[in-house]
Amino acid sequence: xxxxxxxxxxxxxAxxxxxxWPAGATAQADTHGSxxxxxxSVRRTSxxxxxxxxxxxxxxxxxxxxxxxxxxxxxxxxxxTPTDIVGFFGRYQAGIATPAPARLAFATYxxxxxxxxxxxxxxxxxxxxxxxxxxxxxxxxxxxxxxxxDPEAPPADTGEAYGxxxxxxxxxxxxxxxxxxxxxxxxxxxxxxxxxxxxxxPEDLDPARSGGDLCVQACSDDPVAAFHVIRNFxxxxxxxxxxxxxxxxxxxxxxxxxxxxxxxxxMGFKDGTRNIDGADRAMMNAHVWVGGETDQPxxxxxxxxxxxxxxxxxxAWDRDFLADxxxxxxxxxxxxxxxxxxxxxxxxxxxxxxxxxEPVIPMDAHVRLVAHxxxxxxxxxxxxxxxxxxxxxxSGELDAGLFFMxxxxxxxxxxxxxxxxxxxxxxxxxxxxxxxxGLFACPPGxxxxxxxxxxxxxx
Amino acid sequence: xxxxxxxxxxxxAAGLIxxxxxxxxxxxACSSGSNGSPSAGATQVTITLTNDGCAPSPxxxxxxxxxFTVKNTTGDKVSEAELKRGGTILGEKENLTPGLSGxxxxxxxxxxxxxxxxxxxxxxxxxHVTGGTAQAAADPAVAAKLNAAVAGYQTYVLAQADxxxxxxxxxxxxxxxxxxxxxxxxxxxxxxxYERIEPVAESFGDLDPDIDARAGDVEDPNAWxxxxxxxxxxxxxxxxxxxxxxxxxxxxxVAKLVALVKTAKYQPAQLANGATELLNEVASSKIxxxxxxxxxxxxxxxxxxxxxxxxxxxxxxxxxQTVDPQLYTTVxxxxxxxxxxxxxxxxxYAGSGYVDYSTVTEAxxxxxxxxxxxxxxxxxxxxxxxxx
Numbered sequence: 001x002x003x004x005x006x007x008x009x010x011x012x013x014a015x016x017x018x019x020x021w022p023a024g025a026t027a028q029a030d031t032h033g034s035x036x037x038x039x040x041s042v043r044r045t046s047x048x049x050x051x052x053x054x055x056x057x058x059x060x061x062x063x064x065x066x067x068x069x070x071x072x073x074x075x076x077x078x079x080x081t082p083t084d085i086v087g088f089f090g091r092y093q094a095g096i097a098t099p100a101p102a103r104l105a106f107a108t109y110x111x112x113x114x115x116x117x118x119x120x121x122x123x124x125x126x127x128x129x130x131x132x133x134x135x136x137x138x139x140x141x142x143x144x145x146x147x148x149x150d151p152e153a154p155p156a157d158t159g160e161a162y163g164x165x166x167x168x169x170x171x172x173x174x175x176x177x178x179x180x181x182x183x184x185x186x187x188x189x190x191x192x193x194x195x196x197x198x199x200x201x202p203e204d205l206d207p208a209r210s211g212g213d214l215c216v217q218a219c220s221d222d223p224v225a226a227f228h229v230i231r232n233f234x235x236x237x238x239x240x241x242x243x244x245x246x247x248x249x250x251x252x253x254x255x256x257x258x259x260x261x262x263x264x265x266x267m268g269f270k271d272g273t274r275n276i277d278g279a280d281r282a283m284m285n286a287h288v289w290v291g292g293e294t295d296q297p298x299x300x301x302x303x304x305x306x307x308x309x310x311x312x313x314x315x316a317w318d319r320d321f322l323a324d325x326x327x328x329x330x331x332x333x334x335x336x337x338x339x340x341x342x343x344x345x346x347x348x349x350x351x352x353x354x355x356x357x358e359p360v361i362p363m364d365a366h367v368r369l370v371a372h373x374x375x376x377x378x379x380x381x382x383x384x385x386x387x388x389x390x391x392x393x394x395s396g397e398l399d400a401g402l403f404f405m406x407x408x409x410x411x412x413x414x415x416x417x418x419x420x421x422x423x424x425x426x427x428x429x430x431x432x433x434x435x436x437x438g439l440f441a442c443p444p445g446x447x448x449x450x451x452x453x454x455x456x457x458x459x
Numbered sequence: 460x461x462x463x464x465x466x467x468x469x470x471x472a473a474g475l476i477x478x479x480x481x482x483x484x485x486x487x488a489c490s491s492g493s494n495g496s497p498s499a500g501a502t503q504v505t506i507t508l509t510n511d512g513c514a515p516s517p518x519x520x521x522x523x524x525x526x527f528t529v530k531n532t533t534g535d536k537v538s539e540a541e542l543k544r545g546g547t548i549l550g551e552k553e554n555l556t557p558g559l560s561g562x563x564x565x566x567x568x569x570x571x572x573x574x575x576x577x578x579x580x581x582x583x584x585x586x587h588v589t590g591g592t593a594q595a596a597a598d599p600a601v602a603a604k605l606n607a608a609v610a611g612y613q614t615y616v617l618a619q620a621d622x623x624x625x626x627x628x629x630x631x632x633x634x635x636x637x638x639x640x641x642x643x644x645x646x647x648x649x650x651x652x653y654e655r656i657e658p659v660a661e662s663f664g665d666l667d668p669d670i671d672a673r674a675g676d677v678e679d680p681n682a683w684x685x686x687x688x689x690x691x692x693x694x695x696x697x698x699x700x701x702x703x704x705x706x707x708x709x710x711x712x713v714a715k716l717v718a719l720v721k722t723a724k725y726q727p728a729q730l731a732n733g734a735t736e737l738l739n740e741v742a743s744s745k746i747x748x749x750x751x752x753x754x755x756x757x758x759x760x761x762x763x764x765x766x767x768x769x770x771x772x773x774x775x776x777x778x779x780q781t782v783d784p785q786l787y788t789t790v791x792x793x794x795x796x797x798x799x800x801x802x803x804x805x806x807x808y809a810g811s812g813y814v815d816y817s818t819v820t821e822a823x824x825x826x827x828x829x830x831x832x833x834x835x836x837x838x839x840x841x842x843x844x845x846x847x
Contacts, residue, residue, distance in 0.1 A: 112833075114796070150843050152842050238837075239793060
């Protein structure tokens with residue numbers, strides 16, 4: 001069998017094609033990569049600098065020894081160096097604070113592996129190691145490690161992203177509450193913050209689109225690069241995990257960066273105007289990154305992800321008159337300005353009354369209920385995507401909406417508290433329905449090659 | 460029999476073809492540039508496809524891996540080129556309209572072959588492969604184990620074929636006799652011998668579709684023959700009117716198959732590829748309920764496919780234990796998982812040994828698929844380990 005490098009099968013900029021990885025690794029050069037943090041405003045610049053001036057020095061400075069330089073890129077003087085790489089390694093997992101790219105592929109997996117406790121634990125660790133190795137490769141534009149050229153073997157990588165740029169691909173992994181049962185001996189390691197989500201009416205959750213022992217969030221500006229991740233992770237995990245459900249997001253619905261224009265969700269409204277900026281270190285520490293308060297040290301520098309598949313009753317929404325749509329949200333549809341303001345980033349004036357003495361921003365307007373000023377200071381980092389899965393066969397209506405994703409320090413006091421407020425009073429409830437749900441503990445980032453997701457939990 | 464799989468028999472069914480190891484289909488038509496490039500060391504043969512013919516260049520080469528690149532430059536009467544030996548298709552590239560090209564790769568042993576292109580003025584060209592046979596394995600101890608595996612598989616296939624003949628005749632006798640109840644009971648048992656060795660059957664041109672095509676696999680419903688045509692008569696039409704010629708034809712086709720397998724020879728990688736293919740067959744048509752859509756005896760075919768795959772794997776076991784003991788252990792465990800899952804559905808429906816497949820829920824089918832996928836993934840790694 002052929003074990004050498006691909007003979008002409010790999011473009012010169014694709015690096016080792018057959019298992020020579022890790023030959024190079026890219027460290028995050030943004031706030032993730034450094035213990036003291038880079039200034040948010042230089043995040044993108046510094047990422048380019050990392051690649052442009054040689055990774056060894058910068059990566060070394062950021063993470064210390066053990067992180068190899070991205071030699072694969074440097075070796076290819078005749079090929080353009082990709083500038084759309086988000087560092088995979090770092091203190092925090094990428095895909096949370098990093099600016100959300102355009103597309104999402106999300107999947108959850110259930111652990112099905114049998115055997116003795118020791119065998120199951122070994123299988124789980126081997127899975128996370130294999131996923132980590134693959135992630136380090138594909139986020140830098142390399143194929144899944146393994147042989148690609150032996151004519152008698154199925155190639156290690158499925159190939160659809162071959163030769164393509166990763167397009168800001170990030171891969172974020174989380175652990176669901178169901179993983180912390182007796183199957184893997186993890187019952188004693190379950191964080192308090194990973195308490196099962198309570199019933200949050202109104203909701204109509206489909207078990208086939210909810211839960212999961214593990215989740216994988218792959219975001220990229222290239223939908224193929226994102227899908228490639230959940231597909232290959234399923235393949236790498238064959239026999240240990242099965243995919244439970246998956247969701248593609250075709251458009252970023254929520255901004256999490258001051259450097260991005262605020263996108264619109266499928267209701268046609270700007271979403272994320274007052275979201276946490278991932279580059280705002282103080283806000284991230286206050287609301288998103290798990291700190292010393294955790295009861296489980298392995299979650300330090302991690303974050304908790306809540307996902308909700310929120311179906312929009314699009315047909316009904318589309319026949320609602322403009323003024324009502326704006327009252328439901330509490331913002332002007334086109335400018336994104338609060339009903340009390342003129343520009344998108346004007347602060348809403350929740351006390352303002354109209355000539356009839358009624359609140360300008362209605363009491364049941366969505367923005368009023370979720371505003372941190374009115375919600376006891378609660379904030380979450382939203383990172384949602386618009387989805388459609390075609391048509392609902394029973395009704396002929398569109399199956400589309402918002403795949404809501406939010407990161408936070410503690411869902412009990414953040415998402416759950418907020419959603420209770422919304423469930424009780426939100427005018428938007430007439431037009432949406434929560435039909436899928438998931439809660440995941442996302443561990444901290446990987447320190448460098450050899451480290452793996454959850455290494456603090458699963459040894 | 461599954462049409463999709465049939466139509467890509469270069470990659471799939473050729474995994475079990477006498478005399479060769481078919482290793483991979485090339486990139487699809489219009490492949491060009493680096494992505495479709497063959498592996499290092501393979502002999503390159505160019506076949507220029509025109510209305511005049513399909514002469515290979517070079518026409519003589521040493522034994523070993525060969526990549527054939529087929530280019531249709533101007534031929535509007537030709538669209539495929541086949542590599543054949545002794546009447547058996549070993550590799551091919553189809554659907555090449557003018558301007559398209561594609562590749563296929565094989566490991567060839569010494570001998571005389573032909574390159575054929577139906578529709579051309581001259582439609583057959585000789586290809587000569589020199590030198591000794593390809594090395595089975597560098598380690599003589601492993602090579603001896605692989606030789607034993609191949610011999611064992613040959614014996615297994617012959618034994619199944621020997622039982623397929625009488626079992627089919629018992630079934631067709633009931634059909635000719637108009638005994639619907641008896642024919643229904645004999646249908647699944649006869650098929651099981653076929654399903655165990657299906658990849659071998661598929662290597663013989665049209666025999667597999669003649670024996671095993673389903674309704675959607677044939678353009679002309681009146682030309683539909685084989686087991687599934689009779690299955691429809693037995694379970695859906697509930698009438699055997701007009702089935703006697705179909706029964707006679709089935710007997711003849713099975714007899715042809717039995718004669719052909721007697722001359723078939725195998726290579727170790729073919730055993731492994733054939734095993735993987737049997738599991739793909741389980742996932743793609745048995746678990747979906749497509750295979751036996753009228754009789755719902757799918758689980759009997761499921762078991763036969765798994766049996767056939769396991770037999771091939773077990774024969775390779777001694778060699779694989781030397782080459783990659785970890786992979787051997789994994790695959791062995793996963794076979795046990797699949798067999799355990801299947802055991803839960805034991806029953807006595809229609810002589811199949813299992814329950815009526817229409818009673819198996821979607822959730823249960825999903826678990827079955829997941830277990831088969833969990834087995835097939837590592838199994839697909841075996842061929843490269845045992846190839847020379």
